[in-house]
Amino acid sequence: MREHYYFDNAATTWPKPEVVYQKMDRFLRRFGVNPGRGGHELAVEAERMISETRRLLAAFLGFSGSPQRVVFTQNVTDSLNIALFGLLRPGDHLITSRVEHNSVVRPANHLARDHGVEVTWLEADEQGYLDPDALRAALRPNTRMVTVTHASNVLGAVQDIDAIGAMVADTDAYFVVDTAQTAGVLDVDMERAHIDVLAFTGHKGLFGPMGIGGMIVAEGVAIRPHRFGGTGVDSIEPFQPENYPHRLEAGTVNVPGIAGLNAAQHWFAELGKAQRGVSDRSGHSHSEVTRFALAHIQAKELAHTRTLIECFGAMRGVTVYGPRPDRPRVATMAINIDGIPATQAGEMLDADHHVCVRAGLHCAPLVHEDRGTVAREGAIRIAPGYFTDDEDIRQLIAGVADIAGVPIA
Numbered sequence: 001m002r003e004h005y006y007f008d009n010a011a012t013t014w015p016k017p018e019v020v021y022q023k024m025d026r027f028l029r030r031f032g033v034n035p036g037r038g039g040h041e042l043a044v045e046a047e048r049m050i051s052e053t054r055r056l057l058a059a060f061l062g063f064s065g066s067p068q069r070v071v072f073t074q075n076v077t078d079s080l081n082i083a084l085f086g087l088l089r090p091g092d093h094l095i096t097s098r099v100e101h102n103s104v105v106r107p108a109n110h111l112a113r114d115h116g117v118e119v120t121w122l123e124a125d126e127q128g129y130l131d132p133d134a135l136r137a138a139l140r141p142n143t144r145m146v147t148v149t150h151a152s153n154v155l156g157a158v159q160d161i162d163a164i165g166a167m168v169a170d171t172d173a174y175f176v177v178d179t180a181q182t183a184g185v186l187d188v189d190m191e192r193a194h195i196d197v198l199a200f201t202g203h204k205g206l207f208g209p210m211g212i213g214g215m216i217v218a219e220g221v222a223i224r225p226h227r228f229g230g231t232g233v234d235s236i237e238p239f240q241p242e243n244y245p246h247r248l249e250a251g252t253v254n255v256p257g258i259a260g261l262n263a264a265q266h267w268f269a270e271l272g273k274a275q276r277g278v279s280d281r282s283g284h285s286h287s288e289v290t291r292f293a294l295a296h297i298q299a300k301e302l303a304h305t306r307t308l309i310e311c312f313g314a315m316r317g318v319t320v321y322g323p324r325p326d327r328p329r330v331a332t333m334a335i336n337i338d339g340i341p342a343t344q345a346g347e348m349l350d351a352d353h354h355v356c357v358r359a360g361l362h363c364a365p366l367v368h369e370d371r372g373t374v375a376r377e378g379a380i381r382i383a384p385g386y387f388t389d390d391e392d393i394r395q396l397i398a399g400v401a402d403i404a405g406v407p408i409a
């Protein structure tokens, strides 16, 4: 019996690869100083690591422009707020969807209520997919932005961002994508999907710690900063520098967090090389080797989800929400057990079976309104991760069967 069987990887991945803990500790001890290009040796080393991380993340997320356009923030919520408030003006029209996380829902509602922005909320089908034709029909001459989440954090449905991006690219609107549930899991390619602002969070699939996230801003996109302050460069200038990343990075960045992301990027690369038997001298780029890793990670996670969907789908008294395993999806899924509110079932899984899930509305209230699960106190979200194993799966199935009062097949 383990102490915990962790299925809350959609909230944050845990554990992290060992090298992430090691590098954060080592970096903070040896080079944990304020970075600065013109500074002393330690500051130069810290800056070098940060620059390398911008370069690695750009390659990882399919951006071939200047790595200086990789901006570090606190998390994806921070990035989305910066993009929405920094690009939209009164009179603009925003298109988004009812499968968004509150990190878009709430900024969009504030923009509509307080800043004269019109918002169209696209509906998803029962499995959580948006209809590109409905999006096309919603476009107006004053549509300034389309923002969608790449994968639903409740249902796991993955949107066809390449198709949506191609459509938005034919207009004057910006395409902003929330990759919270897909960066580090799927092959996210900023340029293939014509993304103008790609927002990411560090602590989920990217295997960094909490408190670090970021955004990649395409060439030609000028986001108005709303925070001003020190950048370590151009100090004589009375105003915020216009160039990225300084334009949006006021104040000291989260150096230990970036060191964690840096270690995780190297971990992805090593995993990819090991998967394909590729040597260091093979000449493969970071983008190529990390995509080998992503294919392996996704296959491993989805195998667990397939097992769970098949098992819970056949279990009396259990409802499974979201796409079938063969549709475009990530591993995250949601269920309910008849007669037991989701939050109570979550507590029972934890207390009686040591299974960690997230039960409730998962910061995506519109998804629950549309699926009719608000009255059930939301749903039980199950999010297997890369480190989930068969013992975790057996324990979860046994726990759900016990609560549902059915024998395990």
Ligand SMILES: Cc1ncc(COP(=O)(O)O)c(C=O)c1O
Residues within 6 Å of the ligand: 010, 011, 075, 076, 077, 078, 101, 103, 149, 151, 152, 153, 178, 180, 181, 201, 202, 213, 363
């Ligand atoms: C789709 C989606 N968007 C946004 C967020 C917010 O992430 P963070 O709290 O790291 O900003 C999450 C995670 O909870 C998410 O799943």
